[in-house]
Amino acid sequence: MNWTEQTQAMLRSWTETQKKLWEGWAEAAQRSAPAGGEAPAWAEWGQRWRDLARQSLEGLGASTTGVPREVAERLFTGEDVFLRFVEQALAVMHTVAPKIDAGEDWADLLRRQFRQIKETMTQAPAPWFTPEAAAAMARDMPELWKLYAQELQKLGAPWLESLRGARGHLGEAMSGDRQAVVRMYNLFMDTFGSTAGKFAAAPAIGYTREFQEKVTSAFETWVEVRRTEVDFHTEMVNTGLRAMEGLLRELVEKSERGEKIESLRALFDLWVATAEKTYFEMASTDAFAEVQGRFVNAAMQHRIRERELMDALMKSLHLPTRRELDDAYRHLHDLKNEVRALRREVSQMRAAPATAPATPAPPAAPGAAAPAADPAPPNATTRRKSSSRARSSASRTGKKEG
Amino acid sequence: MFPVQIRPEQAMKEMVDFNRKLLRGIDSIVDIKEIDVAPTSKEAVYREDEMVLYHYHPTVKRPCKVPVMMVYALVNRPYMVDIQADRSMVRNLLSQGMDVYLIDWGYPDRCERYLTLDDYINGYIDRAVDAIRERHGLDKINLLGICQGGTFSLCYSALHPDKVENLITMVTPVDFHVRDGLLNVWAQQLDADALVDAFGNVPGEFMNWGFLMLKPLQLMVQKYLGFVSILDDEENLRSFLRMEKWIFDSPDQAGEAIRQFLKDFYQGNKLIKGEVELGGRRVDLKNVAMPVLNVYAKEDHLVPPSSSQALEKYVGSKDLTTLAFPGGHIGIYVSGRAQRELAPAVAQWVKARV
Secondary structure, X not given: OOHHHHHHHHHHHHHHHHHHHHHHHHHHHHHHXXXXXXXOOHHHHHHHHHHHHHHHHHHHHHHOOOHHHHXXXXXXXXXXXXXXXXXXXXXXHHHHHHHHHOOOOHHXXXXXXXXXXXXXXXXOOOOOOOHHHHHHHHHOHXXXXXXXXXXXXXXXXXXXXXXXXXXXXXXXXXXXXXXXXXXXXXXXXXXXXXXXXXXHOOOOOOOOHHHHHHHHHHHHHHHHHHXXXXXXXXXXXXXXXXXXXXXXXXXXXXXXXXXXXXXXXXXXXXXHHHHHHHHHHHHOOHHHHHHXXXXXXXXXXXXXXXXXXXXXXHHHOOOOOHHHHHHHHHHHHHHHHHHHHHHHHHHHHHHOOOOOOOOOOXXXXXXXOOOOOOOOOOOHHHHHHHHHHHHHHHHHHOOEEO | OOXXXXXXXHHHHHHHHHHHHHHHHHHHHHHOOOOOOOOOOEEEEEEEOOEEEEEEOOOXXXXXXXXXXXXXXXXXXXXXXXXXXXXXXXXXXXXXXXXXXXXXXXOOOHHHOOOOHHHHHHXXXXXXXXXXXXXXXXXXXXXXXXXXXXXXXXXXXXXXXXHEEEXXXXXXXXXXXXXXXXXXXXXXXXXXXXHHHHHOOEOHHHHHHHHHOXXXXXXXXXXXXXXXXXXXXXXXXXXXXXXXXXXXXXXXXXXXXXXXXXXHHHHOOHHHXXXXXXOOEEOOHHHOOOOEEEEEEOOOOOOOHHHHHOHHHXXXXXXXXXXXXOOOOOHHHHOHHHHHHHHHHHHHHHHOOO
């Protein structure tokens, strides 16, 4: 199969679809709308565009790798945002255009329109989209636990599979009674994977007490992530609304200067400039930094708790935990520095004049500058000597590149 | 008069034209299999762990007798200064008669998560400097630090002034508590310990997301819309893809190093207070007594000019030159003006002092 051809065929089809839809839209708009106007086929158009874009990207994924595919994705995403903006802008214009034609104050009309959009966004929220919605969900603990359990399942699923495939081995390793061990571990894993919600109401007791505490702790941090995420998105939505108000101000000023906007792209660019300015003002405040910081910090705390869960799981499977690996890495790091310090001492001793009494160099202070892998030259004479050594070392390790 | 005068037929034409260009562009992108970067000929002269020291082959018969070693930020890749033949600070410096070395930090993996700033500055940088000193039989070399690499170079020069002939800092953060940079404001609220404890090494993607969030619409949407109009020009397309490759080719950040950088530099602003400690020694910018050339970008959204300009208040050097360059943080390396003006300015400044 020639993926490039297939991709190109999809892209052609996508472009043709757009053309037809745009033409249909233009005909309808010309019949019914003054300056501006609505896209009658917009919903259908948008959906078909997205479907084709997705198919095209899948084709691209098979035909190429690396940056070009990523760039193609960003191109599609960029256009998607552009089109969404156009959709909103056209919807607003469609509403206000007849009134403008009727002689109403357009700035006031747009202001009312934006206010209405704001109310729609803040009063009919999607789940998680306002603090009120989050609070409502936080009160509904069983539902939250269910959601969290689903996430936990994803986290533990691969290990659950591996455990099931290694029953006999685990049994042999831990006791003579294979079945008992398997049953015990299955209970443990099933609890972890699918019934974590039950821990919400249960006191932490029994064999899995410590694990339960970890799950509960992770759950609490997960809820906090959701809460802070809501606060963060609320800030972003408010910024978007303020950007719209800024756009209105810009339009008024343009009107006063007698300037016109005659293309979608020019309107979009004006919106981007206004939105970025508004965003910078908002993002420069301590209040925004605080909201963003709480969100990121909560996400990090949750990740730490999640890792503790995974560590417990790894331990139960006789596998090295993240903590153990990190400890090993720390030892390795310390040892490397120690070896470097020792090498340096040795090279300094070797470089000392033969007539001088052989006094060892003072030991490196803890955390002191690590010495060179190839020893540093103490003076010009030894520099020349070691220079040839360094060059031969470089020629061993180095290679011509360019 | 209502200023938006977009006729439906105009809008249709605009959208169809746009998508035709996008279609042709996607075709062109599919045809490009590999993005070539770092065209300038070089040789690896020293390696240690992930770090490699490269020496670029001089392009003049008698290059400047004191070589310059470039140090860039840990979040970048070395080809930022050699992205393509006609956008290469390295190549421009070579053609100005400089002898150029460059540290490549590599990609730290999990095994490197305990690398500290001390390891980077008193360790890798110092040993790279020693390797160059040995090769050239010199006591001192020139150091050119970029962005965070400039901050590292400042620390190094303060701790090892006997090894640095001249110091050049470019778009280098010095005062981390200025208010006109979002990173400076945002970093105050980050729990650096949680970040490092959670991630180990902080992923490059996480860092990149932060950089993109500085100008989200411009960097994630508008840039790509503008790109569509140049998609049919292969050389422009390749240039764009090279930049994309570089921008999104971000190594992870060694955990302990970024922990200290966030806490001591961004949050504590300890560099200008003289309170940074590396390897048990205090970094005192007054020790930076060698000649210093400080270059900043006037429209830098990552390192605001005020942050770089602060350097003149704190270094001990009596020979300090400040150079304001038009453009942004990235433009200082890749813009046409930078190609014409920056390297000659740096080379001229260095040559006057060696």
